[in-house]
Amino acid sequence: MAVASLFWVLAVNGLFFGAALQGRALSSPATWAFAAGLAVLLFGVHFLLLALVANRWTVKPLVALLLVASAAAAWFMQAYGVYVDPMMLRSVLRTDVAEARELWSWGLLAHMALYAGLPLMLLWRVRIEPRPWRRAALRRGVALVLAGVGVVALLAAMFQPLASLMRNHREVRYLVTPANLLWSTGAVLARDARGAAQPRQPLGTDATLAADGNPRPRVLVMVVGETARTANWGLSGYARQTTPELSRLPVLDFPQVRSCGTDTETSLPCMFAPVGRRDHDEARIRGSESLLHLLARAGVDVHWRDNQSGCKGVCDGLPQDTVASLNPPGLCNGGRCLDEGLLAGLDEWLARVSGQGGTHVWVLHMLGNHGPSYFRRYPPAFARFQPACEDDELRNCSTEQIVNAYDNALLYTDHVLGSLVATLQAHAAQVDSAMLYVSDHGESLGEKGLYLHGMPYAIAPDEQTRVPMVTWWSDGMVSRTGLDLACLRQRAAEPAAHDHLFHTVLGLLDVRTEVLEPAWDLTAGCRTPRAAGMQAPARP
Ligand SMILES: [Zn+2]
Secondary structure, three states, X not given: OHHHHHHHHHHOOHHHHHHHOOOOOOOOHHHHHHHHHHHHHHXXXXXXXXXXXXXXXXXXXXHHHHHHHHHHHHHHHHHHOOOOXXXXXXXXXXXXXXXXXXXXXXXXXXXXXXXXXXXXXXXXXXXXXXXXXXXXXXXXXXXXXXXXXXXXXXXXXXXXXXXXXXXXXXXXXXXXXXXXXXXXXXXXXXXHHHHHHOOOEOOOOOOEEOOOOOOOOEEEEEEEEOOOOHHHOHHHOOOOOOOHHHHOOOOEEEEEEEOOOOOHHHHHHHXXXXXXXXXXXXXXXXXXOOHHHHHHHOOOEEEEXXXXXXXXXXXXXXXXXXXXXXXXOOOEEOOEEOHHHHHOOHHHHHHHHOOOXXXXXXXXXXXXXXXXXXXXXXXXXXXXXXXXXOOOOHHHOOHHHHHHHHHHHHHHHHHHHHHHHHHHHHOOOOOEEEEEEEEOOOOEEOHHHOEEOOOOHHHOOHHHHEEEEEEEEOHHHHHHHOEOHHHHHHHHOOOEEOHHHHHHHHHHOOEEOOOOOHHHOXXXXXXXXXXXXXXXXXXX
């Protein structure tokens, strides 16, 4: 146990030491004393954690598991600048096979052989001597007390520099490996256990659809984007035209939208919740029904179509399907499908709906720019920016190649959205429709040495938290909602956030409920209340 703890301190915590010692002079003895203190502290903490849970039978499998997990964690922290916090771990635990397969690479394999394989062989050779239980218990007790006293004494001695480190860079604690794995696993399991114990809290039980007496069907298609960032979005001012199809359409772009989280696991439930980032409470969001449950109760026909890793609870119990199960011809390969598959059958569905009336909300969950293999997200016709990175491992590509592949994936997203609008437009004579696209979070493409996403929100760069948002309305939808597009265009130029989605959708579909906060409805000031025509103020 002691050897394993020592190995971890020295082998997989380079990033933690780097971050913790940032800004300190390397020549100063105080820096070295602080580093040594931190090392001993890490050793003590890991030893203590292990000693608490391990016994003669469990110690080997436990250490083996942790060796493998921490070697892998160190690799991803090093390669992509990610932090192993509870949110990141939740993402990892929910990852599907197709996602995991893209992360494997030869570099990771070599790293695993060195940092997990070798120690595992050593571990294999360790013989555990059976001791009389009395002596074993005594030794364990003494070791625990010694380690505990040591850790406490060190904490006291180093309180001042440690406190300032934690105050300024709380996140560095998630770089301590493998304690970050143990802690984050525990946190996720505890939260899920609490969440699973009780059913979801109902949301907006008073919700009703205001009847506008219009027999034409209303369709809102919400598109949840993946890993698209504003910085590379043509419509929002990127130097490159990555949105050629959308920019030829009468769409409305929101260039200043902040995401709720920096990963799908956080952002997705949050985008369908009444309170998102402004008073973020993950437990409350996960424990409550979503916007879609509320709409379904109010009588809206709700459907979720997924081309990714599921709806994270947002569509539980509601009608749903996946692109992979539809298996549209020529678009799927090995369980992964191109996003055009999301539009499969949409045309026929709209034709059917046109004779039915009613209000319909379809959510399309894109694979979008899911990394690191951006080049797998688009068909060859969209490989326009060259040379593009065509390696599953980003470190084998130049920044230029990575950005090119990422931008090509955006070109394809633009094409899917353009096709969607064209399909809605083709039915606009019979169906009033709107499209609302918004990405779940952004992505780092090497800026500040960071890649991918998932940074703790407080220190996440804009690249990860600024997301594109685009809307389109059919003429029938504009007149039916009394929408003033010029007014909304002005509003679009101002800052907005995922927090606005819930209330904007309710406002647009004219759902009456006490949970609707008009202040968070982006269209609230730009719609003519339907009753206004009937109750025009009397002029003196
Ligand atoms: Zn995502």
